Amino acid sequence: MKRMTGILIALLLTATPLLAADSIKIGAFFDQSGRAAFIGTPTRLVAEMVVDKINAEGGINGKKLQLVLADTEANPTKATSIARKFIYKEHVRAIIGPTLTDTGMSVKKVVHKGRVPIFMTVGGDPVIMGGDRFGPFDWVFKSPQRSSIAVERLFIYLKKKGLTKVALLNAADGFGKDGARWMKKLAPKYGIKIVSQESFGTRDTDMTSQLTKARNANPQALIAWTIGPAGSIIAKNKVQLGIDLPLFQCHGLPDPKYIELAGKASEGDRMPATKLMVVDELPDSDPQKPVIQEFIRLYREKGYDKQFPINTHSGYAWDAITIVANAMKKVGTDPEKLRAAIENTRGYVGVSGTYNITPQDHNGLGVDSMVMVQVKNGRFVLAE
Structure with a gap:
């Protein structure tokens, strides 16, 4: 044995x-x-x-x-x-x-x-x-x-729309600071002027102070650079303050959760995103389309x-x-x-x-x- x-x-x-x-x-x-x-x-x-x-x-x-x-x-x-x-x-x-x-x-x-x-x-x-x-x-x-790529994609769109004066609100974490750094660096290349910059904590629940200061700088548009609930809070606070300016979010926020949290305040908000978010609108000639469709099929x-x-x-x-x-x-x-x-x-x-x-x-x-x-x-x- x-x-x-x-x-x-x-x-x-x-x-x-x-x-x-x-x-x-x-x-x-x-x-x-x-x-x-x-x-x-x-x-x-x-x-x-x-x-x-x-x-x-x-x-x-x-x-x-x-x-x-x-x-x-x-x-x-x-x-x-x-x-x-x-x-x-x-x-x-x-x-x-x-x-x-x-x-x-x-x-x-x-x-x-x-x-x-x-x-x-x-x-x-x-x-x-x-x-x-x-x-x-x-x-x-x-x-x-890269944040720099997302910033460029956003700035190309802003320039096309004639929105050259923007107010920036960015999170005080590494991601938010990275976005702000690239916006300040790339803004001159696209003829864009950042007239105001305010920061906030990722867990902050009210951004009315930052938005008020941003509005007082007379921008043509607002840019928020953060992920998570903070982006939705900015969208809601903007509407609550009656600020009639377009709001642009970063590439980290295209998510149904953003719409769920911000509700009607999110209507019209724009942001750079991966093609995954709008695959049905892509032309059949786009090589990513079948790849994304297969991914979605497996995910579902x-x-x-x-x-x-x-x-x-x-x-x-x-x-x-x-x-x-x-x-x-x-x-x-x-x-x-x-x-x-x-x-x-x-x-x-x-x-x-x-x-x-x-x-x-x-x-x-x-x-x-x-x-x-x-x-x-x-x-x-x-x-x-």
């Missing part, structure tokens, strides 16, 4: 590495709780959905992808701890996430030191900006459009849309994981080779755009990946 037990233990010990060798670990951490859970939770569901699809189609050269999931709770310190665990304990081959720009910045140094590619699903640009101020980004990529088959309606954030994890998986199929999981393969992604048609990543641009999306949308009769349509 003892001899049989010893044989069984030996078999289990030798089998364990074989089982591990049959899968490739990818760390995935999102805000499944905290102030951005409304983005992070459905992002996790999409991450699981795309991994299931990849595995059903044969995985990575016969090996299954295995997600190692964690909740950052919108906490930069926790995100840093999770990133270290992914790298040094779980030995993941790549990381997907996190959700917020601030948490993304907190793990930037960790992945650079650990030399593991990370494909973030954050909105702000600092994660892929270098220099003394932001630090190296060699191992960092991101799937949402899973039933995710019942709790988390499709929004502009929905495709970010899909694109991030697919690009990483495509690179793994080409070069395997050696960190240096994988990083280089991701960096050389060209012509990948995704849910959020066609990606052409370069050593200088670890996002790879252009202005043509975005459209301007507006709220009309309680839904998003292409802006007029």
Whole structure:
């Protein structure tokens, strides 16, 4: 009996590495709780959905992808701890996430030191900006459009409409500051003047003071740069104050939740968005259209849309994981080779755009990946 037990233990010990060798670990951490859970939770569901699809189609050269999931709770310190665990304990081959720009910045140094590619699903640009101020980004990529691209898309529209004097209201977090930085930098290029700038906390529940100051600067339009409920509060406060100016939100707010929270106050509001929000209005010649339609079909088959309606954030994890998986199929999981393969992604048609990543641009999306949308009769349509 003892001899049989010893044989069984030996078999289990030798089998364990074989089982591990049959899968490739990818760390995935999102805000499944905290102030951005409304983005992070459905992002996790999409991450699981795309991994299931990849595995059903044969995985990575016969090996299954295995997600190692964690909740950052919108906490930069926790995100840093999770990133270290992914790298040094779980030995993941790549990381997907996190959700917020601030948490993304907190793990930037960790992945650079650990030399593991990370494909973030954050909105702000600092994660892929270098220099003394932001630090190296060699191992960092991101799937949402850069803030600079969203600002350009917005400014092109404003210039076309003859709206050249704007008042800016931005959140005081990393994402809001990033948007404000790019607007001030790019405004002269498009002949736009920022006549007022006010900031607010992401958890503030009233922005009437900031809106009053903005109105007193006599702008032709208002621009708000934030995600979450704060954007809806601005829309409602604007109507409550009787401010008769067009309101433009950022690329993080095209979401049915915005309309739900702001109610009738959202009617007419415009913002840059991914084509995902208006797929039915895209011409059949657009290469993204069938990709987006397939994504929506799978999302609805899973039933995710019942709790988390499709929004502009929905495709970010899909694109991030697919690009990483495509690179793994080409070069395997050696960190240096994988990083280089991701960096050389060209012509990948995704849910959020066609990606052409370069050593200088670890996002790879252009202005043509975005459209301007507006709220009309309680839904998003292409802006007029």
